[in-house]
Amino acid sequence: VLERADFGEVANVMKHHGFDGADAMLADLGMSSYALDDPQRGFSFRLDGPLDMRMDSRNAIRARDIVNEESAEELARIIYTYGEERASRRIARMIVEARRRSPIETTGELRAIVERALGAHRRGGAHPATRTFQALRIAVNHEMESLAALLRDGPARLNPGGRMLVISYHSLEDRPVKERFRELLRAGGYAAIARKVIKPSAAETSRNSRARSAKIRCIERSAP
Numbered sequence: 223v224l225e226r227a228d229f230g231e232v233a234n235v236m237k238h239h240g241f242d243g244a245d246a247m248l249a250d251l252g253m254s255s256y257a258l259d260d261p262q263r264g265f266s267f268r269l270d271g272p273l274d275m276r277m278d279s280r281n282a283i284r285a286r287d288i289v290n291e292e293s294a295e296e297l298a299r300i301i302y303t304y305g306e307e308r309a310s311r312r313i314a315r316m317i318v319e320a321r322r323r324s325p326i327e328t329t330g331e332l333r334a335i336v337e338r339a340l341g342a343h344r345r346g347g348a349h350p351a352t353r354t355f356q357a358l359r360i361a362v363n364h365e366m367e368s369l370a371a372l373l374r375d376g377p378a379r380l381n382p383g384g385r386m387l388v389i390s391y392h393s394l395e396d397r398p399v400k401e402r403f404r405e406l407l408r409a410g411g412y413a414a415i416a417r418k419v420i421k422p423s424a425a426e427t428s429r430n431s432r433a434r435s436a437k438i439r440c441i442e443r444s445a446p
C-alpha cells in the first residue's frame with residue numbers, strides 16, 4: 223500500500239489501513255534533490271522561481287504567503303528559530319519594507335533582499351540566503367510539528383523487535399530525534415541497536431555531496 227501523507231500522520235495512516243504494528247519504520251526527512259533542483263518548486267535561492275516551498279502541493283500555505291502576510295516579529299521569529307540566523311530582525315525588517323512596494327513573489331526577489339540585508343557573500347562560506355530559505359521551508363511545511371508527531375506516535379506502534387530509523391539532515395531535525403530516543407531508552411521498553419549516530423563514509427559523501435550532513439538514529443522496541 224502506498225499512501226501519500228505527512229510523517230506526522232503515521233498513526234492515522236496505520237489505523238486507516240488496519241495495521242496494528244510495524245516491523246520497521248524508516249523516516250528519510252528533509253528535502254528531495256529532485257524538488258530542490260526544480261525551479262518551479264521554489265526551494266532554492268540558486269534558481270529563480272515562484273516562492274512556493276510546499277513539499278506537498280495539496281497544502282494551502284506557500285512561502286510567498288508567509289513572506290507577504292506575517293508580521294515583522296513573526297518573520298524574525300521564524301528566521302531566527304528555524305534558520306538559526308542571528309540577523310533575523312534585520313532581514314525581517316527589509317522583507318517588510320520591500321513588500322510595501324510590491325508583493326515578494328519569487329525566490330530571486332527574496333534572495334536579493336537577504337543579500338542586501340547581510341551584505342556581500344563571503345567566498346567559501348554558505349550563501350547568506352541559506353538560513354532564511356531553510357527557515358521558511360521549515361515553517362511552510364510545519365516540519366518541526368510533523369517530526370514531533372512522528373516521534374510521539376511512531377515508536378509506540380512498533381511491533382516487539384520492530385525498529386524505527388530516522389535520517390536527519392541538520393541539527394534542528396536531529397536534536398528532537400536524539401532527545402526522543404534517549405527518553406525512550408531511559409523509560410524502558412526500547413533498546414539501542416547502534417551505539418552511536420550513523421554517518422555516511424567519506425566514500426559516500428564524495429559520490430553524493432548531499433549525504434554530507436545525513437545522520438541515522440535508530441531504536442528497537444523490546445519484546446514484552
Ligand SMILES: C[S@@+](CC[C@H](N)C(=O)[O-])C[C@H]1O[C@@H](n2cnc3c(N)ncnc32)[C@H](O)[C@@H]1O
Pocket residue numbers: 227228229230250251252253254255257277278363365368369
Ligand atoms: C531526503 S528525501 C528522500 C526521499 C526518498 N527516501 C528517496 O530516497 O528518494 C525526503 C522526502 O520526504 C518528503 N517529506 C519531507 N517532510 C515530510 C513529511 N513531514 N511527511 C512526508 N514526507 C515528507 C520530502 O518531500 C522528500 O521527498
